Amino acid sequence: MPDMDISYIAHLARVELSEAERSKFAAQLKDILAYVAKLNELDVSNVEPTAHATPLTNVFRKDEVRPSIEIEKVLKNAPEQARDLFIVPKIVE
Amino acid sequence: MSLHTLTIHQLREKLRRGEVSSREATQAVIDRIAAIDSKLKAYLWLNTDDALAQADAIDRAGIAKNGKLLGGIPVAIKDVINVEGQPCTCGSKILKGHTSVYDATAIKRLREAGAVLLGRTNMDEFAMGSSTENSSWGVTRNPWDLERIPGGSSGGSAAAVTADEAIAALGSDTGGSIRQPAALTGCVGLKTTYGRVSRYGLVAFASSLDQIGPFTKTVADGALMLRAIAGHDASDSTSVPQPVPDYTAALDRGVKGLRVGMPKEYFIEGMDREVEAAVRTAIKRLNELGAEVVEISLPHADYAVAVYYLVATAEASANLARFDGVRYGLRVPGEDVIDMYGKTRGAGFGEEVKRRIILGTYALSAGYYDAYYLRAQKVRTLIRRDFEQAFAKCDVVVAPTTPTPAFKIGEKMDDPLQMYLSDIFTIGANLAGICGVSIPCGFTSQPKLPIGMQILGKPFDEETILRVAHAYEQGTEWHRQKPAL
Numbered sequence: 001m002p003d004m005d006i007s008y009i010a011h012l013a014r015v016e017l018s019e020a021e022r023s024k025f026a027a028q029l030k031d032i033l034a035y036v037a038k039l040n041e042l043d044v045s046n047v048e049p050t051a052h053a054t055p056l057t058n059v060f061r062k063d064e065v066r067p068s069i070e071i072e073k074v075l076k077n078a079p080e081q082a083r084d085l086f087i088v089p090k091i092v093e
Numbered sequence: 094m095s096l097h098t099l100t101i102h103q104l105r106e107k108l109r110r111g112e113v114s115s116r117e118a119t120q121a122v123i124d125r126i127a128a129i130d131s132k133l134k135a136y137l138w139l140n141t142d143d144a145l146a147q148a149d150a151i152d153r154a155g156i157a158k159n160g161k162l163l164g165g166i167p168v169a170i171k172d173v174i175n176v177e178g179q180p181c182t183c184g185s186k187i188l189k190g191h192t193s194v195y196d197a198t199a200i201k202r203l204r205e206a207g208a209v210l211l212g213r214t215n216m217d218e219f220a221m222g223s224s225t226e227n228s229s230w231g232v233t234r235n236p237w238d239l240e241r242i243p244g245g246s247s248g249g250s251a252a253a254v255t256a257d258e259a260i261a262a263l264g265s266d267t268g269g270s271i272r273q274p275a276a277l278t279g280c281v282g283l284k285t286t287y288g289r290v291s292r293y294g295l296v297a298f299a300s301s302l303d304q305i306g307p308f309t310k311t312v313a314d315g316a317l318m319l320r321a322i323a324g325h326d327a328s329d330s331t332s333v334p335q336p337v338p339d340y341t342a343a344l345d346r347g348v349k350g351l352r353v354g355m356p357k358e359y360f361i362e363g364m365d366r367e368v369e370a371a372v373r374t375a376i377k378r379l380n381e382l383g384a385e386v387v388e389i390s391l392p393h394a395d396y397a398v399a400v401y402y403l404v405a406t407a408e409a410s411a412n413l414a415r416f417d418g419v420r421y422g423l424r425v426p427g428e429d430v431i432d433m434y435g436k437t438r439g440a441g442f443g444e445e446v447k448r449r450i451i452l453g454t455y456a457l458s459a460g461y462y463d464a465y466y467l468r469a470q471k472v473r474t475l476i477r478r479d480f481e482q483a484f485a486k487c488d489v490v491v492a493p494t495t496p497t498p499a500f501k502i503g504e505k506m507d508d509p510l511q512m513y514l515s516d517i518f519t520i521g522a523n524l525a526g527i528c529g530v531s532i533p534c535g536f537t538s539q540p541k542l543p544i545g546m547q548i549l550g551k552p553f554d555e556e557t558i559l560r561v562a563h564a565y566e567q568g569t570e571w572h573r574q575k576p577a578l
């Protein structure tokens with residue numbers, strides 16, 4: 001099994017890790033991946049995957065306009081807001 | 094009179110007769126919390142004025158007397174279910190100071206049933222853990238031994254109900270987070286069938302596994318709570334449009350003629366001898382009460398933990414993407430928006446949450462998706478089939494809830510894999526989407542710690558598992574024993 005490139009995965013996940021966390025996680029995740037490798041013991045070539053356990057498929061509702069949560073409430077917990085908008089650092093130059 | 098020690102049914106009767114008011118009952122529970130919660134730390138937040146105001150409104154409207162299911166009953170809520178106007182931190186510092194702006198559907202239904210929403214209970218951060226040690230706000234202690242964990246992730250709700258700091262509580266179960274703490278603290282914990290209770294307003298950890306369910310002092314109380322919160326909800330497309338039966342009505346039918354399946358894979362080497370003996374004795378008791386005991390097999394049980402830690406972490410890595418410092422919660426400024434995401438999440442999430450996000454992201458990443466995530470989903474199918482085949486031979490499956498009693502605080506914190514393996518008996522039910530209830534079935538001797546037995550049932554057959562649990566409970570005193578606090 002290849003070693004996990006923790007820095008790359010952390011970047012994909014948008015989680016900044018300290019040097020100490022990277023080395024600690026690397027060792028622990030190596031153990032965990034070695035454990036989950038037991039799934040390779042099974043032949044699953046003719047098995048369909050299960051994504052969820054509900055008996056439902058394609059749940060639709062009418063496309064109707066309904067009231068949603070009021071803007072003041074939506075913005076109530078925002079770290080930064082102005083003029084009914086969330087404020088974020090500049091994205092486009 | 095110690096009102097806080099009453100069950101829902103007992104308190105309901107007193108309220109109905111007008112012997113006590115909801116204010117008196119709520120005040121009694123608040124006094125109990127004030128007296129002992131500094132030892133347990135089951136609660137993260139409690140607003141006495143708010144709780145008493147709710148109770149007063151119920152007393153004024155006469156809700157306790159007009160037959161509402163939970164009229165005037167004080168109930169505690171796990172800190173992962175939104176209650177409008179109350180904090181919701183999911184046990185995480187990334188949501189420090191967050192106030193819910195809407196009610197979860199389960200909460201709306203509790204309000205409609207007349208419950209008093211007391212406060213927020215402690216939990217492992219984002220429900221990731223088996224001990225409540227992963228909370229950003231400190232560990233909750235087991236009421237039977239303050240040096241031990243109460244189980245998790247719903248450890249605060251379990252400890253609160255066991256220690257009479259709430260008449261009942263809500264928790265959530267993704268891999269055992271209701272049944273395991275119920276077993277380790279000695280109360281009743283019900284994991285509902287996937288789709289039975291709306292997840293709208295439950296902060297998502299693993300969407301294909303999460304379910305809300307009650308903690309109660311008796312099985313009959315669990316039946317009442319379930320009736321109040323169950324049912325289809327247009328706001329959750331995975332909730333199933335199936336009628337909600339009167340779970341209380343089925344309780345007294347007994348177990349005569351029912352087939353109880355004993356899975357040989359759930360009685361394994363290395364499990365605690367007293368736990369095994371207590372559960373075997375309990376199964377013998379069900380046999381004496383008229384149930385037929387049959388040996389069954391769940392051949393893929395040994396793969397459940399591996400499947401779970403790929404499926405649940407993959408789903409979590411996607412669900413927790415929303416905590417990015419934009420709309421709510423912590424924001425740590427960065428050079429640009431990507432830098433802000435990374436810094437916010439790095440500072441805001443605790444160690445276990447980061448570990449699981451990394452594992453889940455890896456399992457979903459290009460080149461590893463088929464080997465990990467897809468393979469895990471296929472083995473999930475095999476585990477689901479195991480239960481389908483088992484339920485062709487029996488009406489319920491009975492097994493220990495956990496392989497050992499409550500462990501010591503700190504014991505498994507440096508070994509995540511050992512922590513994960515403590516969920517070995519509970520995870521299968523979540524993967525298969527079936528229902529299960531954990532009930533007290535004994536105590537270990539030295540020290541005295543609760544032992545739990547879980548009764549698993551077919552999808553949407555909560556009636557039968559509650560009926561079996563109730564029949565067992567009637568002839569025992571385990572659930573009446575209280576920790577000395």
